[in-house]
Amino acid sequence: MEIWPTSNIGITSTRRSRKICGTQIVPSWFLSSSAECISTPPSMPADCQRDLQQNELYIHFLGCNTYQAWRCDRTDPVVWFELTEGKVYELPDEEHPRAFIVTESGLPSWVLPHTVEHVYKRLRHVNSQDAKGKSKVVE
Numbered sequence: 001m002e003i004w005p006t007s008n009i010g011i012t013s014t015r016r017s018r019k020i021c022g023t024q025i026v027p028s029w030f031l032s033s034s035a036e037c038i039s040t041p042p043s044m045p046a047d048c049q050r051d052l053q054q055n056e057l058y059i060h061f062l063g064c065n066t067y068q069a070w071r072c073d074r075t076d077p078v079v080w081f082e083l084t085e086g087k088v089y090e091l092p093d094e095e096h097p098r099a100f101i102v103t104e105s106g107l108p109s110w111v112l113p114h115t116v117e118h119v120y121k122r123l124r125h126v127n128s129q130d131a132k133g134k135s136k137v138v139e
Contacts, residue, residue, distance in 0.1 A: 015028060015030050015031075028053070029108050030058045031059050031061070032058075033061040033063070036062075040070070041058035057108050058080060059102065069083040099120075101116065101120055
């Protein structure tokens with residue numbers, strides 16, 4: 001686990017990972033929390049940025065089960081793509097597209113779309129809308 005303080009919002013970010021049951025998916029993510037929204041993940045120290053891999057996540061918790069989420073789209077320069085919970089995305093090396101969710105315990109996960117329909121009913125409306133993520137370049 002790597003930890004670094006972020007100077008602009010007074011939070012600490014940590015890198016974590018876990019395997020998703022029944023898949024080969026092992027998402028890595030950076031986690032931070034504060035009462036303030038952030039416009040993009042904060043800049044990382046050079047050694048963390050060198051180790052950053054495409055498709056790693058950045059989850060920023062705001063409290064009360066509210067968060068912001070991004071996926072690293074490119075590493076040189078670093079580009080973060082804003083994620084929408086419940087929206088289906090293509091993942092590298094995965095046969096089926098997966099929906100992004102954050103579990104009740106606060107862990108990011110990628111689930112099959114029918115799981116959203118049956119388990120995460122509050123998110124069913126997301127894929128019926130044209131929710132588009134936004135990419136942001138981080139210097």
